[in-house]
Amino acid sequence: MTATAPHPAHRALWRHWGTPAAVYxxxxxxxxxxxxxxxxxxxAAGRILLFSVTTIVVFWLAHVFSVALAHHGDADSVGARVRDSLGHALFESSGMLEAAIVPSIPLVLSVFGLLQVRAAVVLSLWCAVVVLALLGYLAxxxxDxxxxxxxxxxxxxxLFGVAVVALEALLH
Structure with a gap:
């Protein structure tokens, strides 16, 4: 049984969410x-959240830089090339930052005392696994x-996400 083709607007949204940057x-x-x-x-959950958010922003900046450098547009003027390259890089890399939203929610709840830290961490990791499953599905x-x-x-x-998280935990 084959599925019906997604609406073009949904396809564009799914392509945006399903970028390599979002998975990465x-x-x-x-x-x-x-x-x-x-x-x-x-x-404390606040320290875990601060470390994780700060580090993903640094990785995101490196990703934006590398994509902008590799894309380097074809416009006539230098300013237009930089603008095109940077715009392309920001769009292509945005999934890295968006990826942090859902797993951050349990940590934020813990910061406000609504979850124990250990429970927030476990829930954050499972949220990431669910996000990865959704990204895999959407890809x-x-x-079609x-x-x-x-x-x-x-x-x-x-499962790849579970393996990477487990490996990271074992290495630290």
Missing amino acids: GTVVYSSLIAAASVEAEHA FRVR RPLWVRLVGAAATA
């Missing part, structure tokens, strides 16, 4: 949370793949 950002951000929580076993959905392929893609992407 989700994996990196969950690894940062895992590493920060292992490094300081009794760390195949936007290409059958449901079973989308589900396998979602499971594989989520």
